[in-house]
Amino acid sequence: MAKEEDFSDPRIPNRDACVLRYLVDRWAAERPEKAHVVFADGDEWTFAELQKKVRAKAAGFRELGVRQGEHVAVWLPNGPDALLAFYAINYIGAVFVPFNTAYRGSLLQHVIANSGARFLLVHPDLLPRLSEIDLAKVEQLVVTTNGEADFAPLPVTRFDSLCGDENDPLPLDRPIEPWDIQSIIYTSGTTGPSKGVLSSYLHMFSNAGPESWPMVGEDDRYMCVAPIFHIGGMGPPFVMLARGASVAMIDNFSTDEFWSVAKATQSTVVFLLGVMATFLLKAEPGPGDRDHTVKKAFMVPLTGDAPAFTERFGVDIYTIFNMTEISSPIVSEANPIKIGTCGTVRDGVEVRLVDTNDCEVPVGEIGEMLVRTDRPWAMNSGYNANPEATAEAWRNGWFHTGDAFRKDEDGYFYFVDRVKDAIRRRGENISSFEVEADVCRHPAVREAAAIAVPSEYSEDEVMVVVAPVPGKSIDPHNLAEFLIETMPYFMVPRYVRILEELPKTPSAKVMKAELRSEGITPDTWDREAAGLRVRRESFSS
Structure with a gap:
C-alpha cells in the first residue's frame, strides 16, 4: 500500500482515500474478505480477489507497452472485462477512455481520433465497424472473449492473455496524484460533436463521495444499471471503492426484473434516471414491490410521483443535479416535499444563476446555472484536445452548465430547461x-x-x-x-x-x-x- 501522504491543502484527501491504485491496495489489506463487486450471474469479487485480478491484468497492460499517463480506449459493454480493464488501466496510472458501444461511422472516428489512444480494447462483435473508419493513432487492438477477430484491421492481442504476475510491484514513474487525470468520458451533445471530459481522481471522488452523498455509507451496496462508458456507470464502482463498500454491476435496466435483481444482489441503493421510475410505477403491481433490500433511491428528475413511489416500493427518495463535468453541486434531503426541486447547494460548492452577460438574476427568476468548487480539481479539467470548448465553458472563472434554473426563497433549485430548449409562446416562457x-x-x-x-x-x-x-x-x-x-x-x-x-x-x-x-x-x-x-x-x- 502506498505511504499515506499529508497534503498541505486540507481540502485535498490523501492518496489512499481518492486514488484508485491506493484504494485497491488499502482495502485488500484492511477488508480482504469483504465483497467489492457482485455481478448479475452471482459471481463475486472480494477486495483480496479484486487486488489479485487487477494487479495481474495491470501487469499484462504494462507488458503490452501501456505507460503511466497514457490514454487507453475501451469499447466494451458492461461486465467483468470492462470493470477489470477500468481498474487495471488506472492501477498503472494510465487514463481510462471508454466509448459508447452504439458509436459507429463518423462519430466513432471522431472520438477515437480525439482520444489520442494507441491501444483500443474492443469486443469482437464491434470489430467490423473499425474497418469502415480511419483509426488515427491506434496501433494495437486488444480483443475480449474467444470470438472471431477476422475483421480486425490491426494487430490483435487477446484480453485473456494479458495476465502478468500478480506479485509484480509495478513501479510507477512517480506517485499517482489526486489531480492526475483518471478518465475521459465522452458526452454526446444533441447538436455538436462529442466532447471528452477530462476527469481527475479528485473529480471522481468529489462527484459522489462522502461529502457529496452522505446518505450512502460503507455498508451499502449500489446497484449500477448504467453502462460503464457513462458517468452513471463508471462513477458508482469508484465511489463505492472510496468507501470500502460494494457495487452490483448489472448489464442493463429491465422494468420486469429490476426488483428481483436488486434482491438477488442484496442492493441497498439504486439510481433511477429519466423514465426508469416512470416505467417501474406504470408496471403492474406485484409481490416483488416490497420484497427487496433497497432502502434508498436517487430519482432524477424528481417528479410528482415520488410520494407514490415511496409508498409503493418502501424506499427513501433523494434527488440531485449533476452532469459529467461537475460534482453533484445540488443535493436533496430524504423525501423532499418540494416536488420538482433538485435540492440545495451542498457544502464546498458555489452556484450562481445568471443572465446572458453572466450577471446574477434575482431570486425567483430564471438564469443559467454556473458552478465552482472550493476544493481544487473537484470538477472537470476541461475537454480533451478542445481548448475552444474548454475556454467557452469555463469563462469568467465559473463552469457554465448550459442549464436554466430558478431558485426559491428557501434556497431550493428547480431545473427549468436546457438554455437552448426553452419555448416562448404568446409572451410566456415555457x-x-x-x-x-x-x-x-x-x-x-x-x-x-x-x-x-x-x-x-x-x-x-x-x-x-x-x-x-x-x-x-x-x-x-x-x-x-x-x-x-x-x-x-x-x-x-x-x-x-x-x-x-x-x-x-x-x-x-x-x-x-x-x-x-x-x-x-x-x-x-x-x-x-x-x-x-x-x-x-x-x-x-
Whole structure:
C-alpha cells in the first residue's frame, strides 16, 4: 500500500482515500474478505480477489507497452472485462477512455481520433465497424472473449492473455496524484460533436463521495444499471471503492426484473434516471414491490410521483443535479416535499444563476446555472484536445452548465430547461422539461419531448412528441383533454406527434434538434384543427 501522504491543502484527501491504485491496495489489506463487486450471474469479487485480478491484468497492460499517463480506449459493454480493464488501466496510472458501444461511422472516428489512444480494447462483435473508419493513432487492438477477430484491421492481442504476475510491484514513474487525470468520458451533445471530459481522481471522488452523498455509507451496496462508458456507470464502482463498500454491476435496466435483481444482489441503493421510475410505477403491481433490500433511491428528475413511489416500493427518495463535468453541486434531503426541486447547494460548492452577460438574476427568476468548487480539481479539467470548448465553458472563472434554473426563497433549485430548449409562446416562457413531466403523467405515455415549432402568430407553438407504454396506445385528443385539466392554459401543447421510440443520441439523450428540424409532419395531430381550443381564464372585477 502506498505511504499515506499529508497534503498541505486540507481540502485535498490523501492518496489512499481518492486514488484508485491506493484504494485497491488499502482495502485488500484492511477488508480482504469483504465483497467489492457482485455481478448479475452471482459471481463475486472480494477486495483480496479484486487486488489479485487487477494487479495481474495491470501487469499484462504494462507488458503490452501501456505507460503511466497514457490514454487507453475501451469499447466494451458492461461486465467483468470492462470493470477489470477500468481498474487495471488506472492501477498503472494510465487514463481510462471508454466509448459508447452504439458509436459507429463518423462519430466513432471522431472520438477515437480525439482520444489520442494507441491501444483500443474492443469486443469482437464491434470489430467490423473499425474497418469502415480511419483509426488515427491506434496501433494495437486488444480483443475480449474467444470470438472471431477476422475483421480486425490491426494487430490483435487477446484480453485473456494479458495476465502478468500478480506479485509484480509495478513501479510507477512517480506517485499517482489526486489531480492526475483518471478518465475521459465522452458526452454526446444533441447538436455538436462529442466532447471528452477530462476527469481527475479528485473529480471522481468529489462527484459522489462522502461529502457529496452522505446518505450512502460503507455498508451499502449500489446497484449500477448504467453502462460503464457513462458517468452513471463508471462513477458508482469508484465511489463505492472510496468507501470500502460494494457495487452490483448489472448489464442493463429491465422494468420486469429490476426488483428481483436488486434482491438477488442484496442492493441497498439504486439510481433511477429519466423514465426508469416512470416505467417501474406504470408496471403492474406485484409481490416483488416490497420484497427487496433497497432502502434508498436517487430519482432524477424528481417528479410528482415520488410520494407514490415511496409508498409503493418502501424506499427513501433523494434527488440531485449533476452532469459529467461537475460534482453533484445540488443535493436533496430524504423525501423532499418540494416536488420538482433538485435540492440545495451542498457544502464546498458555489452556484450562481445568471443572465446572458453572466450577471446574477434575482431570486425567483430564471438564469443559467454556473458552478465552482472550493476544493481544487473537484470538477472537470476541461475537454480533451478542445481548448475552444474548454475556454467557452469555463469563462469568467465559473463552469457554465448550459442549464436554466430558478431558485426559491428557501434556497431550493428547480431545473427549468436546457438554455437552448426553452419555448416562448404568446409572451410566456415555457419549460419543455415541465411540459414533458406533465405529459408523462398520462398513463399511456412512456416518454415525451416538448419542442417549439413556428406559430402563424409569432413566437412559438408547443409540440410534444410522445411514445406509448408497451401494450398501450395514445389518443391525442384524450391526451390533450387530460393536459387541459392538469397544466396552465399557455403550456397545453397544440401539436401531438406519436412515435414508437423517440430519436436518441448514443448516450440516450433525446435528439430534440432532429425533432425540431422535422417540425410539423403529416402525421402530427393539431389540437386547434380538431376544434379543441384552450382559453385564458377571465375573472370578474
